[in-house]
Amino acid sequence: MASHQVRHGQAQPSRAEEYKLKHTSPQLGERWPAGAHGRGAGWMMGLCGDKFTSTYDLVEQMYCLYVRVVKAKDLPTNAITGSCDPYAEVKLGNYRGTTKHLEKRTNPEWNQVFAFSKERIQSTALEVFVKDREVVARDDYVGKVVFDLNEVPTRVPPDSPLAPQWYRLEDRRGDAKVRGEIMLAVWMGTQADEAFPEAWHADAASVHGEGVFNIRSKVYVSPKLWYLRVNVIEAQDVQPNGKGRFPEVFIKAQVGNQVLKTRICSARTLSPMWNEDLVFVVAEPFEEHLVLTVEDRVQPTKDEVLGRTALPLTLFEKRLDHRPVHSRWFNLERFGFTVLEGQQWKELKFSSRVHLRVCLEGAYHVMDESTMYISDTRPTARQLWKQPIGVLEVGILSAQGLIPMKMKDGRGASDAYCVAKYGQKWVRTRTIIDSFSPKWNEQYTWEVYDPCTVITLGVFDNCHLGGNDKPAGGGPAKDLRIGKVRIRLSTLEMDRIYTHAYPLIVLQPSGVKKMGELQLAVRFTCLSLANVIYLYGHTLLPKMHYIHPFTGNQVDSLRYQAMSIVAARLGRAEPPLRKEVVEYMLDVDSHMWSMRRSKANFFRIMSLLSGTLGTCRWFDGVCHWKNPITTILVHVLFLILICYPELILPMMLLYMFVIGLWNYRFRPRHPRHMDTKLSWAEAIHPDELDEEFDTFPTSKPHDLVRMRYDRLRSVAGRIQTVAGDMATQGERFQSLLSWRDPRATGLFVMFCLVAAVVLYATPFRVIALVAGLHTLRHPRFRSKLPSVTSNFFKRLPSRIDSML
Template identity: 65%
Template sequence: MKLPQAEEFALKETAPKIAGSGAIIDGDKLTCTYDLVEQMQYLYVRLVKARDLPPKDVTGSCDPYVEVKVGNYKGVTKHFEKKSNPEWNYVFAFSQDKLQASFVEVVVKDKDVVLDDFIGRITFDFTEIPRRVPPDSPLAPQWYRLEDKKGDKLRHGEIMLAVWKGTQADEAFPDAWHSDAAAVGREGVSKIRGKVYLSPKLWYLRVNIIECQDLIPSDKSRPPEVCVKVVLGNQALRTKIVKSVNPMWNEDLVFVVAERFEEQLLMTVEDKGEVLGRCLILLNTVHRRLDNKAVPSKWHNLEKHSVLETEKKEVKFASKIHLRISLDGGYHVFDESTHYSSDLRPTSKQLWKSSIGLLELGIISATGLSSMKSKDGRGTTDAYCVAKYGPKWVRTRTIIDSFSPKWNEQYTWEVFDLCTVITIGVFDNGHLQGGKDSSIGKVRIRLSTLETERVYTHSYPLIVLQPSGVKKMGEVQLAVRFSCSSFVNMLYKYTNPLLPKMHYVHPMSVTQLDVLRYQAIQILSMRLGRAEPPLKKEVVDYMLDVGSHIWSVRKAKANFFRVMNVLSGFIAVVKWLDQLCQWKNPITTILIHILYTILILFPELILPTFFLYLFFIGVWRYRWKPRHPPHMDIRLSHADAVGPDELDEEFDTFPTTKSSDRVRMRYDRLRSIGGRIQTVLGDLATQGERFYSLVSWRDPRASALFLTFCLGAALVLYVTPFQVVLLLAGFFVLRHPKLRQKLPSISSNFFRRLPAKSDHML
């Protein structure tokens, strides 16, 4: 297999004509809300309504609709049956760089079976159309008298409309019909429009099943073997089995629910499949808690439902179940991978801190996109972009039949934590043909690797791994800027815990979080799929990295080499010490002897010298600090040297589809074990990479904080006796448990926020 060239998959810095970089465009700048994209000129036509239209049918009525013609482009509204005063409230947007006409023609027609009748028209010369620059007030529509084909005014018939020239910053742009979509017809416009979606607020629902009393089994000759089954939508969990008429469990079952609450919580007490009683609870009545304080428990009656279909009534009896139910708003509900989270806030808004800045993303264009489907015997692509940060998803409009689409759309997010990642994906719109949306590639950008107030304009390679190997699907050009609103609050974030307090006070297991994350993704897919246009399940799954934890030889190798790369620094130090002992360089060895003697005679200089050395190393490496944001690295991901057999395994289904049952069992077991090893290797590599990032200036704010600490520590330790330092350090390590806090220390919080190369992984 031919290995791909690394240059082909490299990040490229670009210089688009955007106002955010200080460039002047045609003597005018875009507004501040659209300064990260190239200016695009549009001709807008807003059709509001018509009145007193003359009848055309035999019945004395008309079925009016409007055609807007600009050169070779034509937009059509829907028609109204038997209505002489129709209202459309529709906006057409024609891209001026593709127009080959000197006037706009608005034609009102009557819908007919064979040939549509002409009612009237009105034309506008391009030189007479006003230019509107946001944030000017919207142009007010006016009534215009319709003309016949000769240009004479009609006695009856007027149309209210407005025509103006503007840019994509116009508020009419998102909901307008675009000339780029002329091929899909009016019915398909909703499928290609850009939209902003908000994820529903997700909660962890904790159901603490304490006990049951006075259960009445049908077979009284034996003690019942009781368990409680709890069902919420498509989620179902069971308690352990207890043999008793009055069983006790005190088990916690946790579910994911989304506002608005649509499902009800159904609890069923079962004895070997026999239903002993049911209890139905409305989620709107459940207590919401913000901390770890105990929620008051409550006894609920169990209702016995008749098994026979002929008996419709419910028979109540004395059996009860003791429950403690709460919606835990102190947790962050994970829907993304923990390595690429874009939001770490707790569910409850009462626990949110103030924002620290704004993230602005300009989705400019794409080039060299691969053909994703066939149309009329040729390859084509209908591309759009999706970006997710926090609960806000954005989707650009679909550019029809283009391998080099230009979107030039800009979006903004509030930033509450720098240690977060924005994900941008490029997709082919298969909804137009009733199929699935295909992924073209995605980009991840960690905010902490961005300098404040700097505009990053780069062309990112879109890389996917296919059964045939790694492939570049094209490039997407983005402009990114992080603006800080409070520099002090931003630096203070480095000392805070990464996750909300409840994750440390009452932690959940890794396995439990994985299951809950899967349920959260299913809920998001269902809710976002209801929007118009829908954000389809395959898009949500791709953006949220569903299935990324499955075992892969390639991923295990990549993480292994990451670990080896981290250990290479320690190996280099050992080799250097060996060279000193072998007197490979006599001058260096003599200098080390002198330094070693000074440190032994004056031990109080050891720590100040160490921190001062780190300080100077960090300052020296400032010259080589990264200038560009990180991107997907095929070499780091071990995608450039993966074999066909390894690819066959990676793209195999789980469980495997191999023929032998025994091989299938062993193979799945190997993949499960290997997946955990892969995760451990990745976490180990991440810790080492974070250590190296202290002085690499990958996160410029963290490196500056660390070097400031090193300088301060060097000065303090210089004037403090070494024995006092050791004494205080020993007492601190051996301090009483009452003096310890459950939350992580400041140093631990700072270290966990440092960037690692996991952002570069495919």
């Protein structure tokens, strides 16, 4: 039995080891330039000075055979149909790639690129066929061109693209020339080649139709977000539809699907006033209008429209600083009719107007994050941008050990791609078809304006390949999440390359699960160390964020609307970055209730307090002489500080300096990653996990909802008790001078007077010496009963007596 347990224990790796960050040693490329239009740092590096050049050295070099099929000319026509519907077919071993066919063209132009990975080349000859598409019979053979792979040139960036050449077509045996020519370019290159992103890849030969566009790598840019601040001041000449009453007026403002309302004006008047701020999130280009309606609350469930106006957003000024915005009057459209005797309708002949102060303020890209994983602190207005302080380069190398995400031809499969987001720039790698160990080897670059920011990378399974692929759980086709990684730039040493395999961990209804590993190479390069040091004392967000701050409810609402706008705009790109991907990258559901998150946050607080509690326990042991030697040393140190009080602050600072130097030995050697223990993802109860994945509103049976509600009431009751105790202690402290208890306040006032006289007449050193020796006195001189101060404080009144 014992031996069986040992063997079982050896076979099962510990969960901590499974979720551990692993150091890797990939064969990264040398520091060599990427193509002029390549996927490296090219388009950004010019802004960062001459210190950096465009490089592609954080990935493993992958060599590919590129074939660019440009066009053909003078192709023969079919003897029967009298026309030619040509297309080109590129064949290398068992791999075949075809261009689109063009109807009735003897001089077709395709301009398509085909890429064959060097690792999968199975032949020494490359054949390019030109064929005539036939609807009924077999496609007609027109001609071909054959290349010996040993004669194919190698293109090394930053060389210009290889010039295509005209080649005469040959017959099937290659002995004689036939009519027609084709323009081609064939070369060996790497993934840094500008043709790599748009090329047809042999490893994705099974993808056809619209799926071809959905597997390509792309760079996306988030829309520029602005806050639309509408200060509703007043309205004039507001007439209700019914006579004999003053209207209960409020204003409803709508921008797209965002709707906000002012309060109902409390004054019974035809010229109501509000002076309320309504804040929206809008994105450039401005497609929506600001629609304002003046409404009358006729009944609790019925509102009548009294006036309306629609204002284009381009009408308002963009505020770049804290200078005031001038208010304006806007006329409302004629809004209603009144009923006369005889049931005849007559249009009202006057117009109301509304007084507004409206401006656009530059939103910060923290608003497209659902939590405080800030990836950009710049305002939208480019005029307020500062120079970048560094460059972030990320090489997305590969993934290992991915699990099947869907069924394909009766077997598990995974078509993985990676998405990275930092600031306004989103990047998406190409999709590697049907592989549990995909290799992307793509490098991307971002400008860094603040080191205290986070880059987020997620791995997804592509379910939009144009075939019959279905998710394992059924339902509509959605790109399935595999895992996510976050890296905080401030934790990276400058100019150092980090090569690690990050565990891809997700929380599923069945529990926490490792989906594989993502291998990255990361480098944060600093342009100016002085600028980085300066930023640590500078405000995190622009000045407008602090001069006109938002409330907590406004921030939550604006953040949600900003995420919806970003998801909608990126979903309109080609290929689209789908909504489920954007929401997962931005943690759209992080605000939902979760017992697991509540426990995790509680124990985070307890972890912070553990040091203070440990210090208090140590000091209590010193006061009770549990270790006489330590207590004597504390007495000696205390007497030295009493004699030389000027040493107190220097000693404290020196002590923190020594602790900091000592902890330098234990500094983190690698970036942080997902911690399942910290997140309480391993010890969570199944029902609590099921509750976290429940929909909102809930879709569970009433009995289960009742049980969870009772549990929530129990937890909330304990929180309520703790909050009440904290409020009671504060109110007792407040009642010292409030005379709620005249005798207690009188005693405290007299004590303050006597203490003031004593402290004035007695040197401070004597007071400190007496207080310290009294605190450190031996246990035999201590009483087991509470102190006078404690007894007095607990007798003070609080406001809990007045609560129902």
